[in-house]
Amino acid sequence: MMIVTTLFLISYLSIIDGQYLQMLQTVQSTINHNTATLSIMLQEILRRLPKDQNIAALREVAFGKRTKQSSDDYRWPSVAVDGNLNSFSRTQVEHSPYWEVDLGRDYLIKRIDIFNRKDCCGDRLHDLYITTGPAHNQMYPCAYYKGPGRTGEHLVFKCHHSKYARYVKLVIKGKESLTLAEVKVYAQDD
Known part of the structure; x- marks a missing residue:
């Protein structure tokens, strides 16, 4: 009117x-x-405004790093750290599918961003455990996501522990296909 x-x-x-x-x-x-x-x-x-000296700068440390996943369903794990939100990694439908990135050295990880596929299947991301650690036998919980996710969703997880880690691993508990458009790992700048 x-x-x-x-x-x-x-x-x-x-x-x-x-x-x-x-x-x-x-x-x-x-x-x-x-x-x-x-x-x-x-x-x-x-x-x-006064600059707070206690706030550390974060930088993304996973781009282009070595990756692996529990299986390949015609989609390679490395596309989840290539900076392209239009590509995606995907495992086969299996029990406890996982995706992992090797950062090459230890970092103090503060935040992990996960970008869900933009074209479909966002609800596949659920019951997701995010762990970080300096070695495969020393992984610590960073975050848990109940889900289900939404198509095209950008999820942000803060790691509240103060542990240095070289590896970041994402695992779905249950039978599913783990699909990721992009994973960004932010660490405190040394």
């Missing part, structure tokens, strides 16, 4: 000696000026 009223008002105003055009130009100029002023104010506020 408000749109119809506004259109009627605009039509009426445009008839009256071109005053509508002048008024519209004035409003647009004011909005542009206010937007620029707010942007400058925000930049100044951010510049003046």
Whole structure:
């Protein structure tokens, strides 16, 4: 209703000696000026905020690293760390399918992002255990995701333990196919 009223008002105003055009130009100029002023104010506020030295910078450490998974269903595990959200890794339907990345050295892992497939099958991601560790026989829980996931979903998991890890492993408990578009592992910058 408000749109119809506004259109009627605009039509009426445009008839009256071109005053509508002048008024519209004035409003647009004011909005542009206010937007620029707010942007400058925000930049100044951010510049003046004290930097917290206790907040560590995180960097992504899994891109292009060596991967493996419990089985291959015409999709290789390495595509889950290739930076392309349109590709995906996939295991066969099996009991406790897993995917793992070897980071090459130990990192203090703080966060793991998982991107679900964009085209279908998001609900396959469920009952997911995420573990990290310095060796295959020393894996520690990072997070658990009950699910089910949604197609195209971006999930973020924070690892609250303070353990260094070289390996990140994702395991679905139960019979399923583990499908991942992308996995990003964020570690504290040394």
